[in-house]
Amino acid sequence: MKKLSLFTVLLLLFFSLPSASAASKKAPPKADDAFPAIALPMPQSPEHQNYLGLSGDKNSFAIQNIQTKVLIIEIFSMYCPHCQREAPEVNALYRNIRNNADLADSIKIIGIGVGNTAFEVDVFRKKYDIAFPLFADPEFTIYERLGSVRTPYFFVLTITENGPGKVIYAELGGIDGAKNFLEKILHLTRKPGDK
Amino acid sequence: MKKAVFVFLAFFLVFSAARAWSQTHSDAFAEKIYDPGKRKPTDSRLKVELGEKAPDFTLPAISGDHVTLSQYRGEKNVVLSFVPAAWTPVCSDQWPGYNIVEAHFAEHDALLLGISVDNIPSLHAWTQQMGTLWFPVLSDFWPHGAVAEKYGILRPEGISERALFVIDKKGIIRYISVYNINKRPPLENLLEALERLKQ
Numbered sequence: 001m002k003k004l005s006l007f008t009v010l011l012l013l014f015f016s017l018p019s020a021s022a023a024s025k026k027a028p029p030k031a032d033d034a035f036p037a038i039a040l041p042m043p044q045s046p047e048h049q050n051y052l053g054l055s056g057d058k059n060s061f062a063i064q065n066i067q068t069k070v071l072i073i074e075i076f077s078m079y080c081p082h083c084q085r086e087a088p089e090v091n092a093l094y095r096n097i098r099n100n101a102d103l104a105d106s107i108k109i110i111g112i113g114v115g116n117t118a119f120e121v122d123v124f125r126k127k128y129d130i131a132f133p134l135f136a137d138p139e140f141t142i143y144e145r146l147g148s149v150r151t152p153y154f155f156v157l158t159i160t161e162n163g164p165g166k167v168i169y170a171e172l173g174g175i176d177g178a179k180n181f182l183e184k185i186l187h188l189t190r191k192p193g194d195k
Numbered sequence: 196m197k198k199a200v201f202v203f204l205a206f207f208l209v210f211s212a213a214r215a216w217s218q219t220h221s222d223a224f225a226e227k228i229y230d231p232g233k234r235k236p237t238d239s240r241l242k243v244e245l246g247e248k249a250p251d252f253t254l255p256a257i258s259g260d261h262v263t264l265s266q267y268r269g270e271k272n273v274v275l276s277f278v279p280a281a282w283t284p285v286c287s288d289q290w291p292g293y294n295i296v297e298a299h300f301a302e303h304d305a306l307l308l309g310i311s312v313d314n315i316p317s318l319h320a321w322t323q324q325m326g327t328l329w330f331p332v333l334s335d336f337w338p339h340g341a342v343a344e345k346y347g348i349l350r351p352e353g354i355s356e357r358a359l360f361v362i363d364k365k366g367i368i369r370y371i372s373v374y375n376i377n378k379r380p381p382l383e384n385l386l387e388a389l390e391r392l393k394q
Contacts, residue, residue: 079292079379080221081326119383120292127295150222173222 028147028170035157035164036145038063040112040135048133052108064163068108070189071164075146075153078116078124082174083152087128092178094132107185110135114143114151156185221288227324229282236375239356242347245371249362252342254310254333257319262308262331265366272305272392273362274385277335277343279354281313281321285379289357290332291325292382303389305361308333312340312355348373361388
């Protein structure tokens with residue numbers, strides 16, 4: 001009897017361990033969820049620091065410190081064919097926002113290269129002439145916090161004084177055209193009563 | 196009782212080893228990727244060394260041509276990129292990365308040969324998802340893994356290691372990387388090796 005109960009305890013202990021899927025399958029944040037607080041390395045380039053409204057000599061910053069109301073985050077990889085094909089369209093989205101005086105200060109875009117080294121992110125940036133800031137996540141730290149999504153994946157969230165706000169858009173795949181995407185985001189950010 | 200503890204520990208170790216591990220994969224492959232789980236990082240013994248002449252071989256390409264390593268002798272540096280298996284997570288995101296750095300290869304007078312032990316139809320279907328590749332993809336399917344075996348990178352389970360070889364214009368091996376099969380080798384390692392060919 002003693003043997004049996006000890007064995008049962010061991011078995012129970014075993015089955016209480018996180019399973020292979022449960023261990024890594026944290027669900028990605030979806031619309032209306034709070035976006036996790038993540039920190040990124042301070043961009044080296046003054047242009048990127050200006051774009052994000054960051055200053056100081058810190059090595060990293062929290063995404064809620066980005067000076068914007070809405071933040072678009074592209075989860076990409078240099079190695080991902082869809083991300084490569086999508087790059088010109090995301091550049092167009094960035095330009096459309098930058099060239100619109102009403103939107104330039106309130107919607108910002110960043111990219112996070114998951115599983116990419118800083119060198120690999122730089123290869124991607126140069127290849128597609130990407131002007132918005134890209135960050136490397138070589139050890140999959142951010143990737144895992146965001147639910148280990150496939151690439152490309154787009155999150156759009158609000159930024160408040162108290163931290164990252166709510167997710168307003170979270171979708172796997174491309175943006176289905178820069179114009180469409182921007183219209184979708186503007187629609188989602190419109191407050192009830194706005195025209 | 197000891198037996199029970201042993202059984203428990205054995206199960207624990209096996210399942211811990213099989214626990215999921217982080218590797219991205221592109222949506223280009225959608226749900227088609229098969230995850231074999233975490234494998235022993237390397238499991239073979241190299242049969243070639245730096246400074247040696249690279250063993251010659253001829254393999255069929257998915258284009259229908261046959262490619263012989265020595266055909267580039269005196270003309271091009273050659274990078275051999277062996278990947279373990281089509282339709283698996285890390286491999287599926289390795290060659291698409293090389294696909295956007297053709298200019299880096301050209302700058303070093305180098306070409307790339309992608310090799311796997313999969314058969315031609317599988318390689319054809321798989322690489323279709325990657326877009327148009329600028330480099331030949333060769334099948335080391337039959338005799339199974341013969342070229343991988345010649346280089347000493349055929350694993351007991353019949354797949355190759357995730358390995359890179361840089362062979363200079365004289366046919367001499369100048370760089371060898373047998374990387375952890377579960378991870379993708381950083382691109383900078385390969386590009387630095389190409390850079391060193393100039394020295």
